[in-house]
Amino acid sequence: MSDNQSPSSPVVDDPWAEAMNEQAASEKGASGSDLSSDTVFKSITSPGAGEPSLRDLAMIGDIPLVLEAMLGSAKMTVKELLSLSPGSVVQLNGLAGAPLEIYANKYLLAKGEVVVTNDHYGIRITDILSPSERYQHLAK
Structure with a gap:
């Protein structure tokens, strides 16, 4: 006190x-x-x-959901980014022919392949992750 x-x-x-x-x-x-x-x-x-x-x-x-398909990703420095010009090629870590990863609101949901329909790109879903697989990807 x-x-x-x-x-x-x-x-x-x-x-x-x-x-x-x-x-x-x-x-x-x-x-x-x-x-x-x-x-x-x-x-x-x-x-x-x-x-x-x-x-x-x-x-x-x-x-509403945001659906995104990822071909791959690349790491580069700011200097490399600033040196890009029209016609530059950025090599991604995804392999040609490998399935695309499909994300719903930034969470991996499925895998698929690129298709072209009426001059538009699309994705054919080949595999939907099970709930347990989705939880595993959430933990990463």
């Missing part, structure tokens, strides 16, 4: 404890029952079913 406080003076409450108490009080419903996460957040899967329903999939169907 400091010299300024006498033993009879009230102790200043912890602001974090006050905030937690306020939050707990605000979560109480009008009936006085405590709102649990089960009533606030509903499961998007049908009760007792392991697979999401069509309605649940429709809810996430409009979420």
